[in-house]
Structure formats: structure tokens, C-alpha cells
Amino acid sequence: MTTTATPVLRTEFEKSVADYWNTNRQDPVNLRLGEVDGLYHHHYGVGAIDPSVLAAPAQTRDQRIIAELHRLESAQADLLLDHLGPIGPEDQLLDAGSGRGGTSIMANARFGCQVDGVSISEYQVAFANEQAAQRGVADQVRFHFRNMLDSGLPAGSRQAIWTNETTMYVDLADLYREFAGLLRFGGRYVCITGCANDVTGGRSKAVSRIDEHYTCNIHPRSAYFKALAANNLVPINVIDLTAQTIPYWELRSRSSVATGIESAFLTAYREGSFHYLLIAADRV
Numbered sequence: 001m002t003t004t005a006t007p008v009l010r011t012e013f014e015k016s017v018a019d020y021w022n023t024n025r026q027d028p029v030n031l032r033l034g035e036v037d038g039l040y041h042h043h044y045g046v047g048a049i050d051p052s053v054l055a056a057p058a059q060t061r062d063q064r065i066i067a068e069l070h071r072l073e074s075a076q077a078d079l080l081l082d083h084l085g086p087i088g089p090e091d092q093l094l095d096a097g098s099g100r101g102g103t104s105i106m107a108n109a110r111f112g113c114q115v116d117g118v119s120i121s122e123y124q125v126a127f128a129n130e131q132a133a134q135r136g137v138a139d140q141v142r143f144h145f146r147n148m149l150d151s152g153l154p155a156g157s158r159q160a161i162w163t164n165e166t167t168m169y170v171d172l173a174d175l176y177r178e179f180a181g182l183l184r185f186g187g188r189y190v191c192i193t194g195c196a197n198d199v200t201g202g203r204s205k206a207v208s209r210i211d212e213h214y215t216c217n218i219h220p221r222s223a224y225f226k227a228l229a230a231n232n233l234v235p236i237n238v239i240d241l242t243a244q245t246i247p248y249w250e251l252r253s254r255s256s257v258a259t260g261i262e263s264a265f266l267t268a269y270r271e272g273s274f275h276y277l278l279i280a281a282d283r284v
């Protein structure tokens with residue numbers, strides 16, 4: 001594990017976010033799903049569910065629902081990787097806010113290239129490095145205790161960067177200034193995130209509940225495009241994944257690993273105060 005000379009956790013807010021991820025280790029929705037195939041995610045899922053899992057016999061029903069939720073989470077990560085553009089084995093990628101490392105390990109398996117992940121949770125960084133070691137890819141996939149707003153990585157070193165459900169923890173102008181410095185000309189940035197709907201206006205109660213639950217600050221949709229444009233990041237693809245993520249939340253709300261936040265996501269998506277977006281942008 002490597003870090004930077006400046007303190008990784010610079011504000012009380014960042015300390016509280018790190019504390020959340022350092023102490024919230026045993027959440028079965030992350031551990032039991034990760035145990036399905038050893039890819040540990042801390043994000044949500046997309047795609048149609050296989051309804052037969054809900055009708056499965058009692059002895060297998062729970063495990064089949066877990067496997068189905070995990071399949072949808074990995075499908076979300078695959079979709080993100082589909083948008084990174086052509087990546088060769090010589091390229092270097094950055095997973096900004098890398099959690100327990102599942103998306104980084106998938107990226108390395110797909111592209112055969114070096115991936116660095118950064119997280120402000122020391123626990124997660126150690127866990128993710130252990131996963132990379134167990135898979136025999138620790139020389140190519142490395143996780144660091146670093147702040148994605150000040151990564152310490154060399155300027156212009158990245159062909160692609162992604163944020164998979166991490167942007168709600170940071171100021172977007174600061175984040176995209178950092179990414180614009182790390183990406184080479186023509187490099188790609190891909191983001192999957194929940195964002196508030198400017199059209200419905202203000203912050204709905206359901207969105208506020210999600211913020212409160214995760215100690216985060218969900219940005220309005222407009223904030224993404226302003227911050228991207230201000231930092232020479234030009235969108236090439238914007239996909240509204242809201243309809244594709246609702247089945248995941250419906251299934252999760254009926255599962256043994258529901259955490260209680262499912263109703264807020266379902267309300268927010270159904271009432272239209274919240275979207276699940278994929279944004280892919282080129283560095284110019």
C-alpha cells in the first residue's frame with residue numbers, strides 16, 4: 001500500500017466518510033454477494049432479474065437471490081468497462097474510490113493492463129490488495145490509501161479513469177480538475193452515479209434519506225455537466241440507467257440482505273427526483 005506526503009484525510013467530512021467505510025465491514029449485502037465468486041462490489045446493479053429466483057424452494061431461494069443480485073452488480077461494472085474505449089495492455093487505469101476492488105479486478109481481467117485503485121478507507125485498501133494477491137494479479141492491480149482529489153499519480157499517466165458510485169463524496173469541480181490532470185489527451189472518464197433531478201427541483205425527502213444513510217452529498221445532474229465542461233471533459237455518452245436499476249432494488253428489498261435504504265431508492269427513482277446515470281467523457 002502506498003500513500004502521499006500530504007494527509008490523505010484533510011477534512012472532518014473526509015474523516016467521517018473514511019470512518020464509515022472502515023467500520024461498516026460486516027454488511028452482508030457486500031460480503032455475501034462478494035463470496036459468490038470473489039468479486040467484492042460496493043455499488044448497485046442493472047438489468048432484468050430472473051423471476052424464477054423468487055419462486056425457488058425455501059432451501060435455495062436465499063442463495064439464488066444473493067447470486068442474482070451479485071450478477072446484476074457485476075453487470076453494472078461490465079457496462080461501465082464497456083464505455084472505457086479501446087484499452088491495451090500497456091495502458092494505465094485509475095479506479096477512483098475503489099472500495100473492495102471488484103471493478104479494478106474485472107478491468108485487469110478484461111484488458112490485461114495495470115490498474116490503480118484509490119480509497120480513503122485503509123481497511124478497504126488492505127482488503128482489496130489481499131483480493132488482488134489471491135488472484136495472482138498484485139503486480140498489476142494495486143490499491144492505495146490515497147485521496148482521489150489529490151492522488152499523487154503522475155500527470156497525463158492515465159488512458160482512462162472511472163468513478164463507480166463515489167462522486168457523491170466530493171466536490172465535482174475539484175475532482176474533475178484532478179482527473180483532467182491525470183488523463184492524457186483523448187483519454188476517457190466514465191462515471192456511474194445517482195444524481196438529483198434539476199427538473200423536479202431541490203432535494204427530495206427520499207434523496208435526503210439516502211444522503212443521511214451513507215454520509216454523502218448527492219449532486220444534482222447539472223453539477224456533473226458544469227464541472228466536466230469546466231475541466232475539458234467532453235461527454236460522448238450519457239445513459240439514463242434508472243429503469244434498468246429499479247429491478248435490482250425491487251429484488252434487494254425482498255432479500256435477506258436488505259438494509260432498510262431500499263425504499264428510499266425506490267421512492268426516489270419512481271417519483272423522478274433521482275436518476276441513475278452513466279456518463280462517459282473524453283479529455284480534450
Ligand SMILES: C[S@@+](CC[C@H](N)C(=O)[O-])C[C@H]1O[C@@H](n2cnc3c(N)ncnc32)[C@H](O)[C@@H]1O
Pocket residue numbers: 014017018021040041042043096097098099100101102103118119120121124146147148149163164165166169170
Ligand atoms: C459506494 S463505495 C464504491 C466503491 C467502488 N467504486 C465499487 O464500485 O465497489 C464509495 C467509495 O468511495 C471512496 N471514497 C470516498 N471519498 C473518497 C475520496 N475523497 N478519495 C478516495 N476515495 C474516496 C470510499 O472509501 C469508498 O471506497
